[in-house]
Amino acid sequence: MRAKKRVLQGLALAFAALVAGCGGAQEAPETKKPKIAGIVFQEDQFFRLIQFGMQDAADRAGVELLLANSANKPDKEIQLVNTYIARGVDAIVISPLSAKASATALERARSKGIAVVTYNTTVEGDIPVSYVESDQADLGRQTGLVARRYIEEKLGGKAKIATLAFKSQLAEQSDARRNGFVDVVGQLPGVEFVAEQDAWLPEMAIKKAGDILTANPDVDIIWSANEGGTVGSVMAVKNAGKQGDVVVFGTDASEQLVEFALSDDGILQAITTQTPFELGVKSVELAVAALRGQQVEAKVVMDGVLIAREDPEGVRAFGQRMKELIALGNK
Known part of the structure; x- marks a missing residue:
């Protein structure tokens, strides 16, 4: 717990350095937005809605979101993580392909002071500051x-x-x-x-x-x-x-x-x-909270939603909500 608290404190200092100006009397420098990388591993509606949720949360928090897809390829996932480390992102939000194989690159990110939030899937150990999953x-x-x-x-x-x-x-x-x-x-x-x-x-x-x-x-x-x-x-x-x-x-x-x-x-x-839009929102919200030095839950479990033919009105309502979220993400 002490180790995680030290990580959060360090992240808070990094976040403060990014969002605070240098305070000159004449002219304040332009504020640099914190950068969060959001990585999915598949191109389907589930992950598109996750990306839309990530973007919605990032826009509301005033952070820059960089989206990428590992396309179910472990080598590409490692390459993406290494690229984002080199680019100096402040947080990585990711659904890892492997609990073991994905851990090495993400541990490297954490060692550089980058907050790691996993969603949908996670890695072994205490690398992520938080993990968001469905039951x-x-x-x-x-x-x-x-x-x-x-x-x-x-x-x-x-x-x-x-x-x-x-x-x-x-x-x-x-x-x-x-x-x-x-x-x-x-x-x-x-x-x-x-x-x-x-x-x-x-x-x-x-x-x-x-x-x-x-x-x-x-x-x-x-x-x-x-x-x-x-x-x-x-x-x-x-x-x-x-x-x-x-x-x-x-x-x-x-x-x-x-x-x-x-x-x-x-x-x-x-x-x-699952509720992918909300999953994306929550993942980025946790990353932002960690960067701000706030205590975050180590694990967040989200409930599933039943859609059944025997409840056609419920099916239609869910479908309408999905269309609204897709329209929001496509803006």
Whole structure:
């Protein structure tokens, strides 16, 4: 705790040096804005909304935000962190690709007096001054409750379920979501999990889910751990002509998934999503607070939001909110 307090005190002094003028009697020098780097690792609506949230918080705090995407490439992530160290940023807000491999570069940043805030994923040790995450198990659990009710009411308590994950990308996060779903749905004695594949992008999921439906024609439900997998699962069911026979439950949200949840085909039943805009806002707010020497929580957990076909008004309201946030970010 003393070490973290010393880091915060040092950051506060650095922040004060940036925002305070030199105080000449004749002319005050131009105030230099603190710089915060915001790094995502994927180009999808989830991370775009995170970036929009980061920008909103940065604008309100009067800091300069530098945005970048590591494109799921560890080498590029290291390069970006090193570049921002060389550019003298005051804070780095990042969703690291690896708890272990990402730590070295971020420790180097911290050793240079740069505040590190992680979100969505984090690194080992006490490198970040704060970590913002969603309750990953709860994302699966909330959807699982709706799926369990669907199985009881529509399928007589019996179902064969296939799942799509992203274990080869982020194993801990993927497993937490799946375990949350399985723990709830698996309580029904008539439920059988018949297949699991790794597919987190739509084109991957269309093929993998399609292969599952071919190999297991009696599958009743597909659950997916993320947005791309959920989109691909819905498309695979459509492509197989199994509307009315197979339904999809999933995780995360996008405008496309909102449309799926309102469509007449009845395929997508429910998703539980993180709140990416708010995740981006909170991450930058914590970075700014740390730079100002304020005590920040070591870990902040944000609740997920359930979007279910059985509540069409709630789906529409969420979709409208998403459109407003996207419009705000595009200004």
